Amino acid sequence: TDAVTASLIVVCMALMGLFLFFTMAIITIHDRQGSLSPMAKTFFLRYMAKCLLLGDLTEKKVASDDGETGPSSRKLTNRVSPADAPEVVDVQSPADVRETARQPPTRLEVPVSSASRNMEELAEAIKNEQEVSDYTLLAKVLGRLCLVMYVISIAVAVPMAVYLGK
Structure with a gap:
């Protein structure tokens, strides 16, 4: 059992080092600007993203009312513009206003x-959000793919180490 544990630790450390290099490559890809080739976009952002439960990331970017674009933009429903807002009339005497101003907030x-x-x-942060590039979405897909592959490789390494240790 000691040999099995030792070999499993070595395999897990090797896998961690390998996936660390993959992560560094994904971080490098994340900051790129521009657009992917249509074939890469279709494969990674549509099919691979669906397999990794991220949904279709190639959906057309629709502009919202604010002029914001991107997959994260959503139309807000039931918005009330200042012109449509009901007019509020507060009837308080000046003495009531002074008394209210002196009271501490509840x-x-x-x-x-x-x-x-x-x-x-x-x-304000959502309004100032920059458009998401294809490479950012690709990095998201590749990061999820690395996580899944790491979990699968660990799940395969444990029975293999036990089997080979006998």
């Missing part, structure tokens, strides 16, 4: 204001 107002600030920052 427990609920602080988290709500913090959450609304965070939502505004998130919406």
Whole structure:
């Protein structure tokens, strides 16, 4: 059993080193600009992505209302423009306003204001998101493929080490 454990450790370390080199290549691919060849795009971004449960990554990029494009852009439904918003009329006397201003915020107002600030920052970040290149999507597919291949190779290495150790 000691020989089996030792050989399994050596095999796992070798696989980890091999997949580390693959990961470095994928990181290099991730930052490239441009577009893939149609055949590579079809194979990796359509068929391989579907096999790896990522969905079809070759879908046409549809522009949303904000002019944003890319697979991550989605149309927001039930948007209310400022012109359609109902007019709010607050009837308070100046004394009521001064009294309200002196009161400290309630427990609920602080988290709500913090959450609304965070939502505004998130919406701004989504608007400023750059278009996703084909190479970024390819890196995503290849990264998932490496993960699946690593798990499969470990799953195969364990029974092989036990079998060969007998």
